[in-house]
Amino acid sequence: PVALTGERMDLRIRFRTTAVNEEIYFDRVRVRGTLCQPVYFSNGSGSLADPIWSQFRDGSTSVPAFDRNASLVVQSGHSIVNTGALQLMGIVVEDGAELALGDGEVVVHGESVKADGPLSSGQGSLVLTGAGAKRIEGGGLLDLYDLTVDAPGGVTALARTDIRGTLWIDDGVFTAVERVRLRSTASGTGRLAPLYNDADYAGNLV
Numbered sequence: 001p002v003a004l005t006g007e008r009m010d011l012r013i014r015f016r017t018t019a020v021n022e023e024i025y026f027d028r029v030r031v032r033g034t035l036c037q038p039v040y041f042s043n044g045s046g047s048l049a050d051p052i053w054s055q056f057r058d059g060s061t062s063v064p065a066f067d068r069n070a071s072l073v074v075q076s077g078h079s080i081v082n083t084g085a086l087q088l089m090g091i092v093v094e095d096g097a098e099l100a101l102g103d104g105e106v107v108v109h110g111e112s113v114k115a116d117g118p119l120s121s122g123q124g125s126l127v128l129t130g131a132g133a134k135r136i137e138g139g140g141l142l143d144l145y146d147l148t149v150d151a152p153g154g155v156t157a158l159a160r161t162d163i164r165g166t167l168w169i170d171d172g173v174f175t176a177v178e179r180v181r182l183r184s185t186a187s188g189t190g191r192l193a194p195l196y197n198d199a200d201y202a203g204n205l206v
Contacts, residue, residue, distance in 0.1 A: 013029070036069060037069045037070065037071070037089055038055055038064070038069070038070050038071075039055065039070070039071045039072075039073060040053040040054065040055060040064045040066070040070060040071070040072050040073070041053065041054055041055070041056065041057050041059075041072075041073045041075055042072070042073065042074045042075050042078040042080055042097070043057075043058065043059070043061050043075070043078075044061075044078060045078045045079040045080065046080065046081070047080065047081045047082065047083060048064075048066060048072070048080065048081075048082050048083075048086070049063060049083070050063065051063045053072075057075065066086060066087070066088060067087055067088075068087040068088065068089060068107070068109045069089050069109075070088060070089055071088060071089045071090035071091065071092070071110065072088060072090075072091060072092070073092040073094065074092070074093045074094060074097040074098070074099045074117070075094055075097055076094045076095055076096035076097050076117075077096055077097065078097050078098075079097070079098050079099075079100075080097075080098070080099045080100070081100045081102065082099070082100065082101050082102045082104070082106065083102050083104070084102065084104045085104040085105050085106070086101075086104060086105075086106045086107070087107050087109070088106065088107070088108050088109070088110070089108070089109055089110040090108060090110035090111065090112055090113070090114075091108060091113045091114065091115075091119070092114045092115075093114065093115045093116060093117045093118070093119050093138070093140060094116055094117060095116040095117055095139065095140070096117055097116075097117040098117050098118040098119070098120075099115075099117070099118075099119050099120075100120050100121070100122070101119070101120065101121040101122070101124055101126060101144075102121065102122050102124055103121075103122040103123045103124045104124045105124060105125045105127060106121070106124060106125070106126050106127065107127040107129060108126070108127065108128050108129070108134075109129060109130045110130070111132060111133070111134060111135060112134065112135040112136070112137055113126070113128070113135075113136050113137070113142075114135075114137050114138045114159075115136075115137075115138040115140040115141070115142050115159055116138040116139045116140050117140045118140050118141055118143065119140060119141075119142045119143070119144075120142070120143040120144070121143070121144050121145045121146075122145065123145050123165070124145055124146070125145065125146035125147070125148055125165075126142075126144050126146070126147050126148070127148040127150060128147075128148070128149055128150065128151050128155050129148075129150040129151055130151060131151075131152065131153060132151075132153045133151075133153040133154055133155075133156070134149075134151045134153065134154070134155040134156070135155070135156050135157075135158055136155065136156070136157045136158060136159050136161060137158040137159050138158075138159045139159070140159065140160075141159075141160050141161075141162065142159055142160070142161040142162065143162045143164070144161065144162065144163050144164070144165075145163070145164050145165040146163070146165040146166050146167075146168065147161070147163050147166075147167050147168070148168040148170060149167075149168065149169045149170065149171070149172055149174045149199075150170040150171050150172070151171060151172040152171050152172050152198065153172060154172040154173040154174070154175060155172060155173075155174050155175070156175045156177055157174070157175065157176045157177060157178055157180050157203070158177050158178050159178055160178050160179050160180075160181075161176075161178070161179075161180045161181070162181050162183045162190075163180070163181070163182050163183060163190040164183050164185055164187075164188065164190050165188070165190060165191075166190070166191055166192075166193050167180075167182065167190070167191070167192045167193065167201075167205075168193045169192075169193070169195055169199040169200065169201055170199060171197070171198055171199055172198065172199065173199075173200045173201065173202060174200075174201040174202075175201070175202045175203045176201070176202070176203035176204045176205045177203055177204065178204065179204050179206060180203070180204060180205050180206070181206050182205070182206070192205070
């Protein structure tokens with residue numbers, strides 16, 4: 001197996017022959033690969049940089065290589081804190097778990113963010129981007145500072161969401177099926193940024 005690097009790499013094909021002076025020529029070579037999209041489960045409370053993550057619900061743990069192709073699942077009973085910028089395929093926060101995204105930019109490239117437990121951010125931004133329709137779902141509350149929608153296929157909010165900073169809709173339609181609240185606090189009031197080009201919103205935005 002070859003780890004995903006996103007960089008160009010050389011491929012060496014080696015043959016062995018017992019014939020004397022035999023020459024081998026290649027006309028067409030087809031290489032197939034499968035994109036690795038690991039899912040990491042928390043096996044305890046801590047941070048994304050702690051050796052508490054496993055590709056099994058209950059397995060040997062390590063510090064994972066989170067990237068845009070990896071998803072994380074915070075299991076029930078665990079509390080996880082993120083301290084920096086992050087690229088992910090997906091996020092799941094189970095009922096009885098909680099995830100604090102911190103002050104960095106967290107970009108999700110996959111189909112959904114699911115929060116059955118609390119999901120919050122400090123002064124950071126949650127960004128939903130990429131092709132295809134996206135969902136914010138779950139029975140928990142998302143307490144966010146900034147939320148950015150950069151998805152031409154649109155984002156549907158099926159979970160209660162509070163925004164204390166700015167809702168940025170850069171591309172696509174943001175549809176609030178569940179209540180999405182632009183929340184006022186002692187430090188400021190949530191707002192909807194100006195809409196341009198193909199950006200729009202619909203639904204229960206309060």
